[in-house]
Amino acid sequence: MFKQYGSIALTFLGIIxxxxxxxxxxxxxxxxxGLDDTYIHLAVAKNFSQHxxxxxxxxxxxxxxxxxxxxxxxxxLMFIFGVNKYLPLVITTAFGLSYVWLIFSLFKRTRMTxxxxxxxxxxxxxxxxxxxxxxxMEHLPHIFFITLFLHFIYRYFETNYxxxxxxxxIAITIATGFRYESLFMIAAFAPLFFFKKKYKQIxxxxxxxx
Numbered sequence: 511m512f513k514q515y516g517s518i519a520l521t522f523l524g525i526i527x528x529x530x531x532x533x534x535x536x537x538x539x540x541x542x543x544g545l546d547d548t549y550i551h552l553a554v555a556k557n558f559s560q561h562x563x564x565x566x567x568x569x570x571x572x573x574x575x576x577x578x579x580x581x582x583x584x585x586x587l588m589f590i591f592g593v594n595k596y597l598p599l600v601i602t603t604a605f606g607l608s609y610v611w612l613i614f615s616l617f618k619r620t621r622m623t624x625x626x627x628x629x630x631x632x633x634x635x636x637x638x639x640x641x642x643x644x645x646x647m648e649h650l651p652h653i654f655f656i657t658l659f660l661h662f663i664y665r666y667f668e669t670n671y672x673x674x675x676x677x678x679x680i681a682i683t684i685a686t687g688f689r690y691e692s693l694f695m696i697a698a699f700a701p702l703f704f705f706k707k708k709y710k711q712i713x714x715x716x717x718x719x720x
Contacts, residue, residue, distance in 0.1 A: 579687030
C-alpha cells in the first residue's frame, strides 16, 4: 500500500511542481494564484499575524475571510516563518498529499491492483486535485474533513460505536471552520438519525450548528 501511495504522491508532487514552474515561466518569474480570494486570505493573515487585526487593512476589522480556520492556519505559519505568498500553496499541497493518503487508507481492506490504482489516480486528478492545490484556498482541507465525516458516519451506522460519532462531530466541526456550508451536511443526515430513532445523536450533531 505504501509503495502505491508513494508512486501516486510523487506523481502528484511532480505535476504540481511542473505546473507551478510553467506558470512562473509564463508570468516572467512570479507565481500568481487563479483567484483573488487567495490574496484576501494572505492580506488578512498578514495583518492578524503582524498587527493582531482581522481584516485586509491593519487599521480596522473587517469580516472578509470566507474561511476563518484556513486564514488562522495561514496566519500561524506567517507568525512562525514570516510573510510568504507561497504559504497557501504549501498548505494545499500538504492537504493534497493527506487526501491521497486518506483515500488509500479507506481502501486498505481491499487489494489494490494495478488497474484499481490507475482508476484511483484518474479519480483524484479528475477531482481536480491539481487545480484545487494550485488555487491555494480552503477547498482541499474542506474536502479532506468532509470525507472523514462521511467515513465516520458510515462506520457509526455500521458498528454503532459511539467513538465514530464523536470522530464525525470533530470532523464536521473542523470542516465548518473551513467552510460554513458544512453545516448543511448535518441537516442532510438528521432525518436518517431520526428514522433510526437516534434522538440523542441528533442533539449532539445539532450542537455543532449552534
